[in-house]
Amino acid sequence: MDAVHLKRQLITFTEQLFREGFLDEQFNQLQQLQDENNPNFVVEVVSLFFQDTERLLDELSKALDQANLDFKKVDGHVHQLKGSSSSIGAQRVQRTCIIFRNYCNEKNVQACLKCLQVVKHEFALLKSKMETLFNLEQQILAAGGPPSI
């Protein structure tokens, strides 16, 4: 497929991500920060986000598995995840975290466990979609097209 078609695909795909709430305006901010000095900035930051989130989800699973549940600790992790998802524009993950924190405040174990499942699911979805997006960008570059939008 040539660069023009790929480009069109990328635009359509990105628009869909925004429409479905996976990404918000903040992601545009990230893209605007990318320049010749840092041509891989977005990929780097998003990859860091993936790694950091995986670590946090792991910590959350452990913390919620404790007999003496420390809600403050759980909330601390969710606060971190809420912050980083907000900073990269991962809207659905961020919104799940807000709900999660409310349940931490209420010390509602079952609801927290449910939220963890939801946030894991949202993260998996986002990761898969971002990988598709980055893949398209790579293909465009390979096809000789200009760098991302």
Add this chain to the structure above:
Amino acid sequence: MSVGGSSSSSSSSSKWSRSKMDNDGDQRPHILAVDDNLIDRKLVEKLLVNSSCKVTTAENGHRALEFLGLRDDQTNSSVNIGSKVSMIITDYCMPGMTGYELLKKIKGSSILKEVPVVIMSSENVPTRINKCLEEGAQMFILKPLKQSDVKKLQCLIY
């Protein structure tokens, strides 16, 4: 080691006012950015670097104080790096030492009290904002940080 510097190429038109001369003749404003969140550190660093600043990041208040030469066991020397910092931008919610507590330490220092301090937070809590402004914070910025926020910071650099 959490305090890390970043080198960057400046853009040709610097929108910042002239900063103090650094040891190596670098006239770019030197900003210390404090945040316990790795992604937020990356973001604030890039935002500032893209605006022709030199940036040092710290992952907590203690590391920040250490960098500024304000740790309890450090001697107060006017030649320390801290006096060459043009601005400090810090997150509010941090484990150990909050941004507010860090602000108080900075404003309590004879050497650094004139350095503008900006507080960032993801939560819009008026009492929190007022508390910080009353303690001497120059500005309070709501996260997530954007390019338009950095524009607001430019007037604070001396």
